[in-house]
Amino acid sequence: MTLIECVPNFSEGRRPEVVDEIVAAIAAVDGVSLLDRQSDPAHNRSVVTFAGLHAAVAEGAFRGVAAAVRLIDLTEHEGAHPRMGAADVVPFVPLKSGDMSVCVDVAHAVGARIAGELGVPVYFYEEAARREERRDLAAVREGQFEGLREAIARDPARAPDEGAPAVHPTAGATAVGARAPLIAYNIDLESRDLALAQAIARAIRERDGGLPRVKALGLALDDCVQVSMNLTDYRVTSMEDVYAAVRARAREAGVEIRRSEVVGLVPQEALVRLARSALRANGFTAAQVLEARILDTLL
């Protein structure tokens, strides 16, 4: 059994009683650890984070999707965030970097159940994609709920990976995927020069030829500027990698790093890798972390 995480996004961020019921359906599964929930009324969307051994997480994800399909009617939904389903995206995330294949298998199994038992067509994305062009979630969701029905009818290439080629009348379609943990990481500079932060962001982000798996923006805060990043795969580009890259480019302009900030949760392995790198301790492993050993004995 493998410890994994699931971070489903549901298209409801304004009715707390609905989100409560979805979260309760997930948390009712024995072995599921509920870690976080966030609702955004402007997006009209909620993000739930839970973890556990993969069989429990798979069951929790399915029950959460089933509750969302029952409770959310997308024909009455509006919000700022793109969406195509009542349960819009269901990514499974390995906590250890070697466990991606388990998450891909779980995604495929849960996707088959969503289509077969709930009648909601499923698209597999990122590492779980069965077609290369579906790795990108934005391409899968193109047209959103309102446009997808027509797109499927018009273009066989838009047919779902599982289920009938027609969206569910009220619950749309669901994207089920597997991806590395995302780390939201910001670095503040000892400077108020927004152009500098923006230039560094451009230099380091993948889109403009920088570091792979890095998204970055330059922002102005109250008293300094910030390079705000998403690291979509810390195994490829880590916090220490972007820290060193930002520091080198800031220093070229005579500017130092003031501080950095990890937003939200990180897997322990990101810290283990940091120790290996910062201390040249190549042999260090997660199995040497006391709490990890305790967690292993409890699971």
Added chain:
Amino acid sequence: MTLIECVPNFSEGRRPEVVDEIVAAIAAVDGVSLLDRQSDPAHNRSVVTFAGLHAAVAEGAFRGVAAAVRLIDLTEHEGAHPRMGAADVVPFVPLKSGDMSVCVDVAHAVGARIAGELGVPVYFYEEAARREERRDLAAVREGQFEGLREAIARDPARAPDEGAPAVHPTAGATAVGARAPLIAYNIDLESRDLALAQAIARAIRERDGGLPRVKALGLALDDCVQVSMNLTDYRVTSMEDVYAAVRARAREAGVEIRRSEVVGLVPQEALVRLARSALRANGFTAAQVLEARILDTLL
């Protein structure tokens, strides 16, 4: 309830069936996670590492001591390591730096039970010491099992903290304490100059006026030299602190660090502090580590 660790040392390292029985007595307590056991025949001594919520760890420690008192006869014991009891030392160790006072309370409670229910006198040491001069375990154990009976009779200052001022006839006396987690940490240099490793060890260790809570030796390995360290309180001097100190002194001699090595287990907080330091991420906390959150939900 607080997650703590206990690392008792028992005066038996040659009869595996005896160690098995002691370990089984500890592990039988609900909520105890057995993390490690090591027996050293030359020392004729075994070290058991277990953890859990503090009530479970207290009960496990008491049952382990009770089994050792029943199974080990110090009048027939010989070994290279100094010892005064069948259960020789019983340190309780906080996993989070704010929890030392819990460990001191557990040490005092378990010590009172060992004296009251097992008739084994108890000395409190390190953070659990009730007399300043007993912080040092070596001072407490002075004379060992064979000399302690006479020392107590001769000198009232050697009377135990709990129990009658006379050693148990076969189980001696037990030192019960609270201390920070010990980190065993080695740094290899790109050099075969043993004198350099020894000079660096002297320069950084507390005994010779170096960094507080650091013990260090210079050693020759097959193909390089090593500064071998025990960090007795990483909250005072961390792995990154000694790494920087060793690197600076090695560079004065034109030598670089080849690699470093963490021996055995470290608490997660040591990695969290490393992240704060290496990434200038002062606001980062253990609560942001995914596995820590999962562990919290399971305890």
